[in-house]
Amino acid sequence: MPQSSTKPFIDVLSGQRQSVPPMWMMRQAGRYLPEYRAVRAKAGGFLDLCFNPELAAEVTLQPIRRFGFDAAIIFSDILVIPYALGREVRFEVGEGPRLEPLDDPAKVATLATHADFGKLEPVFEALRIVRGALDPRTALIGFCGAPWTVATYMVAGHGTPDQAPARMMAYRHPEAFSEIIDVLVDNSVQYLLAQLAAGADALQIFDTWAGVLPPAEFARWSVEPTQRIVEGVRAKVPDAKIIGFPRGAGALLPGYVEATGVNAVSIDWTAEPAFIRERVQSKVAVQGNLDPLVLITGGAALDRAVDNVLANFAAGRLIFNLGHGIQPATPIAHVEQMIRRVRG
Numbered sequence: 554m555p556q557s558s559t560k561p562f563i564d565v566l567s568g569q570r571q572s573v574p575p576m577w578m579m580r581q582a583g584r585y586l587p588e589y590r591a592v593r594a595k596a597g598g599f600l601d602l603c604f605n606p607e608l609a610a611e612v613t614l615q616p617i618r619r620f621g622f623d624a625a626i627i628f629s630d631i632l633v634i635p636y637a638l639g640r641e642v643r644f645e646v647g648e649g650p651r652l653e654p655l656d657d658p659a660k661v662a663t664l665a666t667h668a669d670f671g672k673l674e675p676v677f678e679a680l681r682i683v684r685g686a687l688d689p690r691t692a693l694i695g696f697c698g699a700p701w702t703v704a705t706y707m708v709a710g711h712g713t714p715d716q717a718p719a720r721m722m723a724y725r726h727p728e729a730f731s732e733i734i735d736v737l738v739d740n741s742v743q744y745l746l747a748q749l750a751a752g753a754d755a756l757q758i759f760d761t762w763a764g765v766l767p768p769a770e771f772a773r774w775s776v777e778p779t780q781r782i783v784e785g786v787r788a789k790v791p792d793a794k795i796i797g798f799p800r801g802a803g804a805l806l807p808g809y810v811e812a813t814g815v816n817a818v819s820i821d822w823t824a825e826p827a828f829i830r831e832r833v834q835s836k837v838a839v840q841g842n843l844d845p846l847v848l849i850t851g852g853a854a855l856d857r858a859v860d861n862v863l864a865n866f867a868a869g870r871l872i873f874n875l876g877h878g879i880q881p882a883t884p885i886a887h888v889e890q891m892i893r894r895v896r897g
Contacts, residue, residue, distance in 0.1 A: 562624045562692040563754055565838050565870050566794040566816040574863075574871040575623035576895055577694075578888070579819075580878030581616040582628045585885065588615050599644040600636070603629050606678035613683050617691060619885075620892055624692040624755075624872075625683060627748070629676050631698025631759055634740055635707055637668035654710030656718060658729035668740040670747060677751040684752030692755060695748030699760035699799070700737035700778040707733060716762050723774060730774075738778050742785035745793075749786075755794040757819070758782060764801015771805050772812075780813045787814075796840060800877065807832040822876035826865035838870035843891070845875050851887040859894040 561575040583589055589612050596602035603609055609628045617625050632650055636642040641653045655661050684693055697703075701719075708730075709718035723730040745756050763775040779797055786793045798819035799809050810818055810833055817838035820829055824842055833839060847858040862873065873895050879888075 560623070560690055560692045560754065562872060563794060565872055566755060566796070568870070570870045573896055574867055574873045575692075576873035576892070577622040577624040577626065578616070578875050578879050579626075581620075581622065581626065582612040583879060584881035585879060585883045585888075586615055586619070588612075588619075599630070600642070603633065604675040606675045606682055609675070609679040610682035610686070613679065614686055617687065620888060622691070624694050625687060626694040626696060626757070627676065627680050627683065627753070629679075629696070631696075631703055631761075632706060633673055633676065634668060634697065634703060634737060634744060637670060637672045637744075638665045638736065638740065639669070640664075640707065649712050650706055652707055652710045654718075655707050655733060656709070656722060658726050661726075661729040661732050664733065664736055666736055666739070668743070670743065673744065673747070677747055680748060680751035680753055693753050694755050694757055694796075695745060695751075695753030696757040696759060697741045697744055697782075699758050699763070699775065699797075700734045700741065700782075701766070701774045702760050702762045703737050704730070704733045704774075705762050716765050720765065720770075723770065734774065734778050738781045738785070741782050745782070745786050746789055749790055749793060755796065755816075756786070757796040757798060758815075760797070760799040763799035764803070768805060771799075771802065772808070775799055775802075776809050776812050779809075779815075783814050798840075804828070807836075810837050817870075817872065819874065820876065824876075826861075830865065830869065834866060834869040834871075838872060839866055840872040840874045842866075842876040843874070845877055845880050845883070848875065848887050848891060849880060849883050851884060851890060855887060855890055856894055859891055863895065 561571050592608055592612050596608050613625050613628045632642050643651050645651055705716040705719040708722050760775050783795055794816050796817045797813055797815040800821050817840050820839055820841040822842050822844035843862055847855050
């Protein structure tokens with residue numbers, strides 16, 4: 554199909570294959586860029602950067618200026634919802650997020666049900682700034698964390714290798730765990746709607762830890778809450794374009810796509826290509842799925858890997874991306890190499 558004169562990224566989400574797939578990278582505003590590191594040093598802490606509209610807008614725009622990607626994603630974090638719910642959220646250098654753990658039903662009873670969205674006004678202001686600065690052909694993505702993934706941090710109080718604290722709480726105290734999920738669903742709907750109102754063209758729901766769940770729990774804690782968010786957003790914005798990213802879902806992806814109604818699904822680098830083409834890409838657009846480590850490697854290995862993604866998925870609706878976020882050690886020259894290879 555011919556390239557559209559509007560936004561190629563949105564065209565793919567709307568059902569139109571592009572001859573050259575639109576591209577962006579998860580975590581594209583990040584530590585691999587010297588200009589990001591300079592702004593981060595000026596901002597102070599990580600949340601200080603997230604909640605400074607001018608600086609958050611600046612780092613959102615940096616990879617667009619440097620690489621000309623087809624989409625910008627607003628610089629923020631999935632844990633701003635717990636923050637707006639009144640939970641303590643802080644980021645320790647080298648250790649990641651720290652929260653007050655909600656690890657038993659008595660603590661869950663202290664969780665507020667309605668977020669203070671005034672606390673998130675800086676995110677909406679950053680979206681408005683970016684929207685005004687972007688070329689009309691470049692899309693702007695808003696996002697939230699999926700309830701399951703956000704809950705894993707809220708229960709444990711920090712990241713863990715296998716999310717055992719949240720998994721065990723969901724087994725031991727499913728009613729209390731459901732309360733956390735329900736609060737996150739309701740407030741995520743409002744947060745995403747506010748991002749659309751502030752200028753986002755599309756939304757992504759990051760379920761980074763979906764892959765640790767067995768099938769029945771995946772349906773209950775990943776699929777159903779995401780479905781409710783999609784339905785809640787579309788009740789107010791019927792044509793909202795939404796991408797799901799249940800990382801590690803593998804063979805459970807077709808059921809996720811069918812149940813949630815997302816316009817596209819992001820796939821990680823372990824996804825089996827023929828399965829994705831036949832069972833997933835035949836229904837929705839796919840986004841991905843270059844291994845971030847091959848982007849660090851560069852050279853002939855990177856060329857082969859890019860060619861494999863294109864050979865596997867470019868005949869259908871594809872948004873070229875990584876299978877997860879770009880890593881800080883990635884050389885800028887390798888990103889440039891990837892872009893040249895994709896765009897021919």
